[in-house]
Amino acid sequence: MSYSPKTWIKGNFKSIEKITKLTWKFVIELENTFNYKAGQFVNIKVNGVTRSYSIASYDSGKNTFELLIVKLEGGALTTMLFGSIKEGDELEAKGPYGHFLLPEKIENDLFFICTGTGLAPFRSMLDLIIQQNLSHQKIYLIFGTRTKDDLLCYDEINKMKKSVDGLNYVPVLSREEWDGATGYVHKHYKQIIESNKLKDPIFYLCGWRDMIIESRNNLKDMGYDTKKIVCEIYD
Ligand SMILES: Cc1cc2nc3c(=O)[nH]c(=O)nc-3n(C[C@H](O)[C@H](O)[C@H](O)COP(=O)(O)OP(=O)(O)OC[C@H]3O[C@@H](n4cnc5c(N)ncnc54)[C@H](O)[C@@H]3O)c2cc1C
Structure with missing residues (x-):
């Protein structure tokens, strides 16, 4: 049909x-x-x-x-x-x-920045990269949530690191101390950007409006072209 x-x-x-x-x-x-x-x-x-x-x-x-x-x-x-x-x-x-899509050929480093269920499209993209063994550069997945109990697909993404070369997974908790990253996502992508030599990164932002607007403004202030900042807002 x-x-x-x-x-x-x-x-x-x-x-x-x-x-x-x-x-x-x-x-x-x-x-x-x-x-x-x-x-x-x-x-x-x-x-x-x-x-x-x-x-x-x-x-x-x-x-x-x-x-x-x-x-x-x-x-x-x-x-x-x-x-x-x-x-x-x-x-x-x-x-x-929707146009929240990977480039045809992944020649840039990719930043996947999300909170909560904003993880969803990135899970699909990573699934595609694994299934089709797509060639890619470094991928930074920065996922913000409140507590350890809210960590969606935590084991699954850690497992994906074995299949996706250069996948850096940074789960960030805003309301609980743990041995991983804490606070909001913003300081963590800033830190990565400042301390790594990146290959013409493309930023993908997904989730609720406030996080996306703040991230987009921060990235613009850091000198990135808005053409390289792709947003999916869950209004
Ligand atoms: C492109 C896109 C992709 C999305 N993908 C996802 C996804 O993968 N996962 C996901 O979880 N969500 C996603 N969303 C969000 C999703 O579409 C819905 O907005 C969400 O599930 C809420 O729908 P709802 O009908 O339960 O809430 P709605 O009825 O639409 O209400 C939204 C909010 O308003 C509040 N509200 C409603 N009525 C009142 C009222 N009378 N007074 C005060 N407050 C009120 C509700 O409490 C709620 O917090 C996406 C949105 C977009 C645009």
Whole structure:
């Protein structure tokens, strides 16, 4: 069956897995195969409520993909997703959308800067790099969250370091002391930029508005061209 980004495709929640208290992984199964690029997002409609979600896996050409969704208190769709919705329930999906994409050939160092479920498109990009053994330069993944319990996909990304040469994973906790990085993401990408010789880096920023605006301004102040700063804002 053919589809376009204008067509709603029927599907269901194939599985729902609690990966942290407030962030769950939803595996979506569609009636037909779905093609997309790593970093793109889909619109999901459940009981008449439509919201956008970054695809968190790279399964293009198959009929399933994964989403990482955080519960927002009082939110229309997430209240359903973290309440009444169960495996097998129906949904509709439309897409893919978005220009939050890797370059055709990865010849620059890449900075993936995110907070919370802003990790999702980077998980898809890393999945693609591993599956297709894509040649690349250094990749810095700076992921901010509150506490150790909120560290999404921590073991999984540490494991990816074995397959992705030059992947530097910097999880940063803002509300708990631990033996890793603490505070906000900003001081950590600044530190990396100041202490490494970088290869014409491209910055990818994903998550909620405040973090993205602050990061973008900081990078501009550090002299980087906004053409090399790609943003995906979760409004
Ligand atoms: C391109 C894109 C990709 C995205 N990808 C992801 C992703 O991968 N993962 C993810 O978790 N999210 C993602 N989002 C965010 C997602 O689309 C939704 O915005 C989010 O899930 C909240 O939807 P909701 O219906 O639960 O909340 P909404 O009902 O839209 O409410 C949003 C916020 O407003 C508050 N609110 C709502 N009504 C009121 C009211 N009457 N008074 C006061 N406050 C109120 C809610 O408490 C909530 O905090 C993405 C967004 C975009 C644009």
